[in-house]
Amino acid sequence: MTSRIRRPYAAVAAAGALLLVTGCGAADMTKQSSPFANAKGARTVTLSVQSWVGAQANVAVAQYLLEHELGYRVDTVQVDEVPAWDALSQGRVDAILEDWGHPEQEQRYVKDKRTIVAGGGLGVTGHIGWFVPTYFAKQHPDVTNWKNLDKYADQLRTAESGGKGQLLDGSPSYVTNDKALVQNLKLDYQVVFSGSEAAQITQIKQFAKQKKPFLSYWYQPQWLFNKVPMTEVKLPAYKEGCDADAEKVACAYPRTPLQKYLNADFVKSGGRAAAFLKKFRWTTDDQNEVSLLIADQKLTPEAAAKKWVDAHRSEWKAWLAG
Known part of the structure; x- marks a missing residue:
């Protein structure tokens, strides 16, 4: 990607x-x-x-x-x-x-x-984005706007995220702008790589089984949406060329x-x-x-x-x- x-x-x-x-x-x-x-x-x-x-x-x-x-x-x-x-x-x-x-x-x-x-x-x-479980979005509708994510950083903290909210990613080998996005949008989050898609799916399923909140890099098409409904977090709108400089990316992923x-x-x-x-x-x-x-x-x-x-x-x- x-x-x-x-x-x-x-x-x-x-x-x-x-x-x-x-x-x-x-x-x-x-x-x-x-x-x-x-x-x-x-x-x-x-x-x-x-x-x-x-x-x-x-x-x-x-x-x-x-x-x-x-x-x-x-x-x-x-x-x-x-x-x-x-x-x-x-x-x-x-x-x-x-x-x-x-x-x-x-x-x-x-x-x-x-x-x-x-x-x-x-x-x-295909489309990559940040997603939260729909059950959490229904409880906190404003979480679907990136500007409000820091309000929920404490709830999204894990042992791996170093005191910040966790943004769960898959394999480091995938194309991702997430580290730059977190830095450039000045969010109180840490990107945590699960290691593979399979590991990421396992983690998402565990969160969902316990009805815990999570924030995850995810993509469409993806069969997991049929098992764990998720709602996309709106990032700053994508415009042609906004992701040209990997270190300065501050926009959503394109379709x-x-x-x-x-x-x-x-x-x-x-x-x-x-x-x-x-x-x-x-x-x-x-x-x-x-x-x-x-x-x-x-x-x-x-x-x-x-x-x-x-x-x-x-x-x-x-x-x-x-």
Whole structure:
């Protein structure tokens, strides 16, 4: 995300580490390429999968259809957001299916080097923000304006927040402006990183079970809203360029239409797989449906994808046309 630090659902890969997931286990790809990515003539596709469940949902459905409808072998690589662009440019992966906006990488690889090609919109709009549980917002309606947050800092203090109110974040590897926001808005809060989306979800669920107040960095789309209703805190309005200087950010996060990107050589040689990935486009509800099956109902990604595919035949048939 230039707009986001996320997100969400499996263990986060160490910065820069690439893990090739195959039936034979995981291999360290830090110093080697996938033997399948960008292989001319091979009916194999390698997809980048980020650490949040929405990204996993995209890949699960794409992988299922590539394998069961188009006859490809699909391998997945877990990699953090910025290193994923490097891997895509180098042909170590063939596609990223959910990017939250990385203008520097887009300029370098899409516009200058032309090693990456825009693959079109995913159909989902992402948004990062600060959220409080709806039960707390109903008790204290003014907490939904950032100017009133300091009134509640004492109630939002934890053992980890050093005497200040806690702003709960996920992984430090996600795109976040929160430390700068707290400083520039002069708020009596401390950003506390839970370490991963999964850990953040566990903490939010614990707070909600006990009906405790909390303030958290969170994002949409996200299946957890169905389990723990949350209300967004209004930050100073986002205006184009207000987040250009990372140290001076004092505005809300933008709403970001999520994008797909493909390796340029793969676009030329990837045949039906490349055409399919360009056409892959679904809704927030679709993504949340699969995410919920994976993260909450504990289905395997393949089982979750099959369940969605079986129920949405007319939708995905259009992705295979042509």
